[in-house]
Amino acid sequence: MKKEFLKIFAYIYRNYIFAIRNIFTFFDILFWPVIGILSIGMMSTFLQLDKQLLSFLLTGTITSGVLQVTQLEVSYGLLYEIWSKSIKQIFITPTEHYHYIFGSWIVGTIRGFIVFLLLSIISHYLFGFCLPKINYVIVSLLGIFLTGLILGMFVNFFILLYGQKIDILAWSVSILTMLISGIYYPVSILPKWLIRISEFIPLTYFLEYFRKGYGFEENFRYGLLKGFVLCIVYSFILFYLINLAYNHTRKTGTVIRLSE
């Protein structure tokens, strides 16, 4: 058990070093989320939206910032080694995929929580935004962190299969997901076929729950339960797929090419 924790801790240590030494990791948590909250907040002020609608939009912006930072960090867990061309060095050690995934996710949740605090404070002072009751905040945040884990693993699966050439996926997958999950609007306004898809995305339910805290009605029954069940099911499926992808890279020799 101790050794398992040590291996996860090794990746926490590595991601922490990357986070404090690279300017792009500061941009991830400071620049883009703050730009997002300022632009949506000012647009809401210009449109003279009431407090409830303002909350609807700002919860979307905060969720977007937290989700993207968490998901990116999980993807960085693999990308740091791909960019450094040292992936083979990692795979020859007695570690498994879950070690770097969980290690990176833990750092991702810490960075995501920093984004959450930062955006909540800024939106409170500039736009009069208040967080809902603590239970809504804790449960929604947990759901967003779990969605970040799943999306990060989804990206890692494709990176293992296709290498650095598709690393752009790391910056686009959470944006696409947010679009379908009703980030700035209720999913009920989406075309029917998109609503069907959104039902398979856990973020849809966590966003709804967050907004329930401001009195908005939920579109789906047992939303929260569905959200967490989907997270658990997807994480098992993705761990399996990541192992398959890794074996595929060992068959094709990609794992060696990624280290040269």
Place this chain on the structure above:
Amino acid sequence: MTKQVVIQLRNISKTYTSSLFLRKRKTKAIYNVSLEIYQNEIFTLLGPNGSGKTTLLNIIIGQILPDNGEVFILGTKLKKYVPEKIKKRMNMCSGNPNFPWCMTVKEILKFYGLLYGISGKKLSQQVDKYISIFELEKYADVRFDELSTGTKQRLVLAKSLINEPDILLLDEPTLGLDPEVSIKIRQFIKKIKHENNTTIILTTHYMKEAEELADRVAFISNGTILTIGSIEEIYKSTKTTNLEDAFLKLAHL
């Protein structure tokens, strides 16, 4: 006294398949290779670029799955996954060392030590020990992207010993290094063998390096083993006095 076999390859073959649109291209990397490597020997795979040396090393370390054949490491047959107990007892050093660019020498060694399950006082001792052995004190707090090629090479050697492996794979460890650094690296390799009782599998295309280090040599060309034996045995069987001539003779048979 019978020598203990630590690595055994039986009829290993590997063909890489790459596809461009619908056209598939197959490259035979290894063909029907069988060999045994004994405890505490320096076994050298000698051959030109593209002969299959690195593929063979990567099959042994479990990073490439062979199409056919069986691999036994420390008495355990490797299946789809390399068991943790085997991974813990092996390590590898590549001639083209790469590590996360923003981590310092000390941090890299600490990181890899943790991955091998070493912690606390033992980890600090191991890190300090290998920093000292490979004369990296001056660079302990220098980032990887600021190191010279020779220092990077010493670092990757230090990393490959952090878990004190029973089996060490060295893939062209002196590739592209100046003669002075190469001599030092070769001295380190000899020292590791004698002090740690380590089995070393070394790939190189420098004949002189093999002559200096190897207990046994395997000539490899186009993915097949041409011959295996001690240097003296190879000289005797090929009626030559150096490995270069012996290789040329065997390769053109």
